[in-house]
Amino acid sequence: MSAFPPLHADDSRGVGSPNESELLAADGVVPLGRELNSSCPCCDVPLRAGEIDGHPVLYCGECGGVLMRNGAFGTVLRDRRSRHVDGEPADVRPLDRNAALREIDCPSCGRRMETHPYYGPGNVMIDSCSHCELVWLDHAELADLASAVAPRRPRW
Ligand SMILES: [Zn+2]
Ligand SMILES: [Zn+2]
DSSP states (O other): OOSSOOTTOOOOOSTTOHHHHHHHHHHTEEEEEEEEEEEOTTTOSEEEEEEETTEEEEEOTTTOOEEEEHHHHHHHHHHHHHHHTTSOOOOOOOOOHHHHHOOOBOTTTOOBOEEEEOSSSSOOEEEEETTTTEEEEOTTHHHHHHHOOOOOSOOO
């Protein structure tokens, strides 16, 4: 064993850059640090292993996108919304039409993912692969969905 690590270890990249922690904080992703064989469908960098509320996810340290199982997505959303019921209702962003035009491939099987609005409160386009039962969420989409509780005011 060497006594000291080099004083100027040339390793400024890696998990935990300020940019990445900020990205991950938005959706509550806990990085586990391992790089995987799958690549981000948007930026083509290796996805990393992480966790959201204890559920395993893959995430991209570049764009903050998250890949997770359909079931875990539903559970996380339900849990977060139930905790949010008494909170302030979040501003709902208008539906991003551009997101509907994007086409990405499933990081797991390579099939084209289906892009569709997530029905319910929160105007968010999500991408899903019915073959793998995975959903791809762009940065902060999970946070947007979780904080979008049904408006209590009457509809026009
Ligand atoms: Zn990415
Ligand atoms: Zn797939």
